[in-house]
Amino acid sequence: MSSALSTSKRPIRRTSVTNRINETWKAMKANAISYLFVAPFLLVFSVFVIIPILLSVVLSFTYFNMVQPPTWVGFQNYLTLFLEDEVFLIAVKNTFFFAAITGPLSYMMCFVFAWLINELSPKLRTVLTLLFYAPSISANAFLIWTVMFSGDAYGYVNGILLYWGILDKPILWLQDPTWMMPIVIMVVLWMSLGVSFLTFIAGLQGIDVMYYEAGAIDGVGNRWQELWYITLPLMKNHLMFGAIITITNSFAAAGQLQALTGDTPTDWATWTIMQHLNDYGYVRYEMGYASAMAVLLFLTMVGVQRIVQRLLRKIG
Amino acid sequence: MKLRISNRRLARSVGGDILVFIVIFAMAAFMSLPFVYTISQALKPLNEIFLFPPQFFPRHPTLDNFSDLFLLMAQSWVPITRYLFNSLLIVLGGSAGNVIFGSLCAYALAKHDFPGKNLINSAILLSLMFAGAVLVIPHYLTMAYLSWIDSLAAIIIPAWGGTLGVFLMRNFIEHMVHDSLIEASRIDGASEFKIWWRVVMPIVKPAWLTLIILNFQTLWGDPGGQSTLFLYREELKPLPYALSQIIGGGVGRAGVSAAVTVILMVVPITIFIINQSQIVQTMGTSGITGE
Known part of the structure; x- marks a missing residue:
């Protein structure tokens, strides 16, 4: 065998x-034994992931209000999204802008900090990993930023800027469209050292020292050469994993944005596809319409993932 | 361990090291804000929490919030230990299943070659990118069909199918476990199951320790309010739910609510610290050299 x-x-x-x-x-x-290994996971995975996904793809072609049985409407949901739903188009624009900035930046932050921390002594590394990971471990801690950026003179940021004389009247940070998006992006970046960050750390820990020894003998002279020629090529799998997590997080961002700028942000300035989806799914109970958005979001992410995959192949 | 660190210092300049330290510590200070804020909120007496303008640090730190919380917990209709038991069951059951099922599957995907493998691989990859929010209705229907509504199975068992686990484990197994090692074990007559348990799993310890942290954190935090969705009986609810009920008592409970946040944070952090120190130890002892 x-x-x-x-x-x-x-x-x-x-x-x-x-x-x-x-x-x-x-x-x-x-290969019967291989199927035995795969079976338990695959069973649960099919029942709770694959089948529900296929169901929602079907639902995206229906009108379904969760009370009456779904009725087939063909591509109507998709047409409405692009032709009639102006807020959706704003959400698309915002989502791409948000993802184009937070995606690459948070990805690089995850890797760079994992890489820098990796060289420290074990105890110090544990403490720093914890601190960096802290914003994502403590679920609601990002709400501290609503206190920081509170719109009145008592918010920390307004308070300091007024005291220093930089401002003469407080800024409505989370209600003024010019400031909402930048602040939301900053907060999301602040809490972005999560899953990918931890994976990168574990991945860096998994690289055998002998590669570096061999590299040093072969003339790797500084940390940048070592990074490009040894570390990154060995991390390719993990880099792809991190990229997918980052893509998912940045394109499907909703919760933090809504918590910071409210359920109906000024001029929809921070409204994303995912918030629109939640709005239709859970507030208006239009599951067919929400599913159509999920399908579009999915296709977008797959497209971006393909591009990133191509870029990652060029490393090293 | 000593050898390792001295080896890693082969290609480093002092100037670069200093810069790295400055960047890391500036960042650490910025990132630790939530800890400092949450803890300082919990130590404030009630009148300081509502102080205007808000103060970052407590002037008269007190542990009153915690003693109030324990008093409220003792009065709870269902004993608080029951909630804790539910939470532990969810977290332990969910994580264990995810790690075991995930790494079994990951081993076959990484090191075996069989028809259908590519299909499974791409299904796993693609499923990561589908918005979970629209899956709630299909989930509910499935649970109802299986009559798992109002049972902890509705929360524990779906966690076993978590895609993140297989994906992560497969990457690490592919990378860290050399084919020659598996070949050698097969020649020695080890069964595939034994190879997975005795050879593969010890080598990829950093991976499943990381996976445990991720699982623990998600399951402990009651993702997507699952406890309100699938569980109706009070004695099945997890601890975060019970504590959020205590917080729900209005502004008067603001101090207690800060204490709750601290307590809910302490558990994942403890697990995290234990796990991370284990990750460091493993790497010193794996002793795997190249092909």
Whole structure:
């Protein structure tokens, strides 16, 4: 059986269909143990992830208000989104702007800080990892920023700027469209050292020292060369993982934005696709319409992921 | 461990090191704001919490908020230990299942070659990018169909299918476990299951320790208000729910609510610290050299 597992490269022969089915069936039988390994996860994954996703794709072509049974409407939801829903178009613009800034920046922050921390002594590293990770571990702690940027003279930021004489009257930081987006972006970046950051740290820890030794012998002279020629190529898998997490987080951002700038932000300045989706899903109970947005958001993320994947291949 | 650090210092300049330290510590100070703020809120007496203009640090620190909280917890209709038990069951059951199912699957995906593997790989990748919010209704219908409504299974078992786990474990297994090692174990007559448990899992310890942290944090925090969605009986509710009920008592409970935030933060942080120090230790002992 051991040989079957390692040498089961299926020959790709352009023979008859039945022949190919037979070949596949043979390969499947030879690898029965692999299916046993995959089965438990796959069962739960199908029931709670795959089937619900397929269901919502179907729902996106229906009108479904969660009370009456869904009725088929074809592409109506998609047409309405692009032709009639002006707020959705604003949300699309905001989401792309938000993602284009927070995505790359938070991704780089995750890697750079993981990389810098990695060289410190173990105890110091644990403490710093905890501190950096803190904003994402303490769920509601970002609400401290609403106190900081409170619109009256008693908000910390207004208070200081007035005291220093930089401002002569307080700014409505979270209600003024010129300031809302920058502040939201800053807060989201502040709490972005999360899943990817931890994965990068674990990944860096997993790199065998001998690679660096070999590199030093081969003439790697400074930390930048070491990073580009040794560390990054060895981290490729983790970099892709981090990229996907970052893409998902930045395109599907909603909660923090809504908590900071309210349920109906001024001029919809910080309204994102995900907030629009939640609004239709949970407030107006139009599940078909919300599902259509989920499908579009999904396609967008897949597209971006493909581009990022291509870029990551060029490393090293 | 000593050897490792001295080796890592091969390509470093002193100037660069100093710059790195400055950047790291400036950042650390900025990032620690939530800790400092939450703890200082919890130590303020009630009248200072509502002080205008707001004060960052308490003037007369007190532990009254905590003693008030424990008093309220003792009066709870369902004993508070029951909520704690539910939370622990959810967190431990959910994490364990996710790590075990996830790494079993990840091992096969990383090191076996079988028909359908690519399909599973891309399904896992793609599913990460679908907005979870619209899945709530299908989830509810599934739970109702399985008659898992009002049972902890509705929260624990879906966690086992968490995609993040397989994805993460697969990356690490692919990268850190050399094929030659697996080949050698097979020649020695080890079963695939034994190879997974005895060879693969010890090497990728940093990965599953990280996964435990991530799972613990999500499940502990009651993601998407699942406890209100699927659980109706009071004695099945998790601790964060019970504590949020205590907070719900109005502005008079602001001090207590700050204490609650601290308590809810302490548990994931403890797990985090234990785990991180383990990650560091593993790397010293894995002793795997190249092919």
